[in-house]
Amino acid sequence: MRPDTKIIRTTCCIAGGGPAGMMLGMLLARAGVAVIVLEKHGDFLRDFRGDTIHPSTLELLHELGILEEFLRLPHQRMRQLKVTINDAEVVALDFGRLSTRCKYTALMPQWDFLNFIAAQAKRYANFQLLMNTEAIGLIEKSGRVVGVEAKTEQGDLNVYADLVVGADGRYSILRERAGMEVEDVGVPIDQLWFRVAKTADDLEPFMVRIRNEKRLVMLDRGDYYQCGSIIRKGTYEDIKSRGLDAFRKEIVSVAPFLLGAIDEIDDWQKVKLLTVQVNRLRRWYRPGLLFIGDAAHAMSPVGGVGVNLAIQDAVASVNLLADRLRKGNCEIDHLRKVQKRREWPARMIQEIQVFIHRQTYKSKSDSESAISPPWPVRSLLRLLTPLLRRAASRVCGIGFRAEHIRT
Numbered sequence: 001m002r003p004d005t006k007i008i009r010t011t012c013c014i015a016g017g018g019p020a021g022m023m024l025g026m027l028l029a030r031a032g033v034a035v036i037v038l039e040k041h042g043d044f045l046r047d048f049r050g051d052t053i054h055p056s057t058l059e060l061l062h063e064l065g066i067l068e069e070f071l072r073l074p075h076q077r078m079r080q081l082k083v084t085i086n087d088a089e090v091v092a093l094d095f096g097r098l099s100t101r102c103k104y105t106a107l108m109p110q111w112d113f114l115n116f117i118a119a120q121a122k123r124y125a126n127f128q129l130l131m132n133t134e135a136i137g138l139i140e141k142s143g144r145v146v147g148v149e150a151k152t153e154q155g156d157l158n159v160y161a162d163l164v165v166g167a168d169g170r171y172s173i174l175r176e177r178a179g180m181e182v183e184d185v186g187v188p189i190d191q192l193w194f195r196v197a198k199t200a201d202d203l204e205p206f207m208v209r210i211r212n213e214k215r216l217v218m219l220d221r222g223d224y225y226q227c228g229s230i231i232r233k234g235t236y237e238d239i240k241s242r243g244l245d246a247f248r249k250e251i252v253s254v255a256p257f258l259l260g261a262i263d264e265i266d267d268w269q270k271v272k273l274l275t276v277q278v279n280r281l282r283r284w285y286r287p288g289l290l291f292i293g294d295a296a297h298a299m300s301p302v303g304g305v306g307v308n309l310a311i312q313d314a315v316a317s318v319n320l321l322a323d324r325l326r327k328g329n330c331e332i333d334h335l336r337k338v339q340k341r342r343e344w345p346a347r348m349i350q351e352i353q354v355f356i357h358r359q360t361y362k363s364k365s366d367s368e369s370a371i372s373p374p375w376p377v378r379s380l381l382r383l384l385t386p387l388l389r390r391a392a393s394r395v396c397g398i399g400f401r402a403e404h405i406r407t
Contacts, residue, residue: 005156010036010128011325013148013161015135015174017044019110020293020310021167022117024317027405029127030064031322036159037127038150040134044111044118051107051219051226052078052304055095055397057311058102063405067101070116075108076220081396083208092208093393100398107219110307133157135168138177138289145178145288163321163330166291167310170277170298178286185278185350187300187357190236191217192229193272196251197261198222209254215360216254217301225258227251228274228301236273244268276300278350284343285335292317292338297346300353303396309346315403316341345400352395 012028014021017039025037053075061067081093095103121127132153139147139158147160166174175182198220209216217228229251231239239247248262265271280297284290293310300306320337324330 002156005158006154007158007160008036009160010034011161011328012036012163012165013159014038014165014167015148016166016168016172016293016295017041017114017118017129017131018167018169018293018310019114019117019307020295020314021165022114022121023311024165024167024292024314025127025129026117026121026124027314027318028322028325029121029124031318031326032126033322033325034126035128036161037121037129038133038135038148038159039129039131042132044114046111051109051221052307053106053108053113054305054308054399055098055100055102055105056399056402057308058106059100060311060315060403060405062101064120066120071106073108073112073116074222075106075112077104078107079104081105081208083210085210086212091389093396094389095393095397097390098394098397105304105397109221130157135174136177138164138174143287145286148174162288162328163325163335164289165317166289166295167293167314168295170279170294172291172295174289175281175291175295178289180286180291181282182279183282185280185354187276187278187354188233189230189300189357190233190276191274191301192231192236192239193274194227194229194265194270195221195224196227196258197224197264199257199260211254214250214254216251218255227255229254233276240268247271274301278354280343280346280350284339285332287332290317290335290338292342296339296342297350299346299350300357302353302356303349305349305396305399309349309399312345312399312401312403313338313342315405319403319406341401348400349395 011034014025014035014037017037021037025035028035058067061070079095080091083090083092095105118129133150135148135150137149138145139149145164147158148164150157150159166172168174207218215230219226244265248265252259252262277298278300281291284296292313294306299309317338320341321330321334324334
């Protein structure tokens with residue numbers, strides 16, 4: 001430690017100001033625990049992050065008594081997820097039958113959601129949010145993590161805490177520093193994100209469009225669409241080599257109404273590659289250290305469930321650990337309970353995502369050799385479609401083992 005390193009002390013130090021970290025910080029402060037959240041950026045304004053606030057998260061906001069305030073922020077409501085396949089519209093998900101207060105997904109830029117949670121958290125005197133503060137290492141003593149090394153614009157900072165939580169995402173620095181073992185599940189896709197100005201107002205706010213095996217995800221952000229083109233993993237350089245004109249034509253072939261605005265993509269700098277990962281830690285904890293959210297289980301963009309699953313981790317962590325943290329006796333057995341509670345739901349969602357990816361992106365030889373189900377089975381599947389849609393809507397909207405505010 002350098003002589004000029006600043007030292008501060010708290011009960012819980014959270015690395016990462018994303019949905020998991022901010023929700024955990026707010027809930028711990030609400031439960032009477034002193035908490036510091038470290039966010040490496042100066043604000044939350046970053047594109048290409050999850051914009052979907054699912055019914056499960058809206059239910060938590062209701063339980064906290066802040067739902068009405070939240071819904072006063074600009075947002076859109078998606079009651080059904082419609083997929084357009086070669087101009088045929090299919091209702092893939094319908095949240096209308098869920099047993100939640102809000103039977104829809106709220107579409108809102110993630111920075112607005114995070115600013116809202118930060119404002120709620122700052123109402124508690126025992127909450128601190130340190131922006132422009134990047135966690136770069138762990139402080140250990142006698143085999144236990146006792147703090148975080150960070151760098152700020154003013155210099156080095158050491159934060160000592162009874163518990164350190166790594167909520168610093170799928171590229172977690174703390175996970176790497178802790179030497180945690182990561183199991184890579186693997187997926188066959190990546191995603192190219194870009195924005196296109198709106199030229200029509202009569203479209204659904206959220207759509208998956210499929211044409212000629214090309215897939216495009218679209219989020220309506222008012223005056224522009226946030227678009228995600230799903231590509232086979234590792235093919236981005238091949239796409240670039242064919243040129244921007246070919247890329248633009250491919251996008252228009254999926255969504256012809258973008259023709260009037262697609263030329264604004266005039267530089268590859270306006271196209272961002274999201275390397276899709278599905279992985280998980282074999283163990284989420286060490287003495288004095290816990291990982292949640294994407295740092296514990298990176299999700300695919302399928303279903304937009306990653307944000308909401310991370311928030312469920314945060315709620316479970318508070319329910320299981322807040323009392324222990326207040327009493328100063330949060331030990332490894334208590335951290336193990338968080339993983340026991342949340343690992344199964346995360347694993348189930350990941351398995352569903354991987355199944356969807358692999359079925360969607362089979363090789364031609366796979367599809368050619370696939371055996372079509374006999375007609376009685378096909379007829380039964382048609383009859384079961386409403387039940388299957390209801391089950392899928394519940395899995396996407398609520399998930400497995402939904403958490404509730406208890407503290």
